[in-house]
Amino acid sequence: MIETTAVLGVAATELGMVLTPGPNMMYLVSRTISQGRRAGLVSLSGVAVGFIVYLVAATVGITAIFAVVPGLYLSMKLAGAAYLAYLAWKTLRGGISVFEPSDLPADSARRLFSMGLVTNLLNPKIAIIYMALIPQFVTPEQGRVWLQSLLLGAVQIGIALTVNGLIVLGAATIAAFLTGRPLWMRAQRWVTGTMLGVVAVLLATDRTRPVPA
Numbered sequence: 001m002i003e004t005t006a007v008l009g010v011a012a013t014e015l016g017m018v019l020t021p022g023p024n025m026m027y028l029v030s031r032t033i034s035q036g037r038r039a040g041l042v043s044l045s046g047v048a049v050g051f052i053v054y055l056v057a058a059t060v061g062i063t064a065i066f067a068v069v070p071g072l073y074l075s076m077k078l079a080g081a082a083y084l085a086y087l088a089w090k091t092l093r094g095g096i097s098v099f100e101p102s103d104l105p106a107d108s109a110r111r112l113f114s115m116g117l118v119t120n121l122l123n124p125k126i127a128i129i130y131m132a133l134i135p136q137f138v139t140p141e142q143g144r145v146w147l148q149s150l151l152l153g154a155v156q157i158g159i160a161l162t163v164n165g166l167i168v169l170g171a172a173t174i175a176a177f178l179t180g181r182p183l184w185m186r187a188q189r190w191v192t193g194t195m196l197g198v199v200a201v202l203l204a205t206d207r208t209r210p211v212p213a
Helices: 004-018 023-035 037-059 063-068 070-092 109-121 124-137 145-178 182-205
Strands: none
Touching: 004 124, 004 145, 023 037, 023 109, 023 124, 023 145, 037 109, 037 124, 037 145, 070 182, 124 145
16 A cells, blocks of 8 residues: 555645646647637547556556666656757747637647647656656555556546646636736746746756656
């Protein structure tokens, strides 16, 4: 069984990360605003499957590969940091904003799902959670390692889907509030860009190494 401290640790970390604007949030909000809540929820279902893929990979011990080949893990981490830094730069220069309405072409449900899946699979924050964070809370003395990884991953997924679901449901309302209020929109853009930049720096300078689950 897993310890209560492990559950609380994963939950607190995931809550902080899911509330930090990143690729998943930006994609879900942009689709919800441009195509409606149904499109946002379909996209979220793709994101959910992405979480499950990561969970299964972590449970069967894929993190062991990164522990044995640290160069591969480092390359993925730096690539993710570079991508977040790029998003931060575009946001700060006024190119994008999480809740700013954008004129995007309508996509089919199949494409919405697949893009949600791909966005999550390429999300560096999620990769870090399953490759470096969750294994740190696994204690072999508490029982089967794979079961602990599975349960802690379920905690992460539950929090992520709940928060992202609430964001999808409230995205249109928030966007409507910000529309016509340039100061609020500018402040939101700067907050988002700054947070993305901070996460990129922390990700690039983090010395945590994955450990086998």
